[in-house]
């Protein structure tokens with residue numbers, strides 16, 4: 001019996017080492033059949049079903065400060081923890097996603113590109129402030145969402161958006177998401193220099209030695225049922 005327990009403990013510890021914290025990435029949320037579900041769109045009711053499945057399965061959300069602190073201390077992530085993120089500043093992040101998150105007692109991370117602030121169909125300054133005041137994390141997604149070759153002015157893309165979001169929220173902005181999930185060594189260096197503590201990409205594995213600036217996210221497909229989402233999250237932890 002003793003031997004069995006030792007073997008089981010070893011397996012558990014290996015599993016824990018391989019397991020990464022699931023960080024989910026959503027883009028646009030649609031209502032009333034405006035767009036078919038795909039990688040960049042999810043119907044409001046489908047999103048609700050996915051969140052309900054997470055909640056019913058015992059998942060809770062943590063925020064990047066906790067993730068980064070645990071990584072720094074080489075401590076395991078809490079069981080059944082995940083992070084839920086939203087890219088591209090769509091106004092529905094405030095009007096549709098935030099109330100659903102609230103319903104399930106989840107908190108989210110909103111990566112905002114500042115060029116769209118107050119534009120039609122995008123988050124307003126007041127929305128961003130409200131998200132932050134409600135306990136969500138407001139983070140940066142550049143000024144105008146460039147491709148890697150399009151970072152002409154590092155200040156304009158990385159430093160000014162951070163300062164602007166800090167001014168709007170009254171809170172520090174520590175986190176960044178690469179547009180298109182795309183990065184290179186030069187972009188990582190400038191993201192660090194701009195004062196960000198960590199940066200998120202999309203589906204690729206984190207780069208060894210640069211984990212904090214290549215944090216992985218799972219792009220959630222709007223076609224996934226709640227059960228499929230759980231399945232993909234389990235796979236994500238083993239790949």
Ligand SMILES: [Zn+2]
Pocket residue numbers: 087088141145178179180
């Ligand atoms: Zn984006």
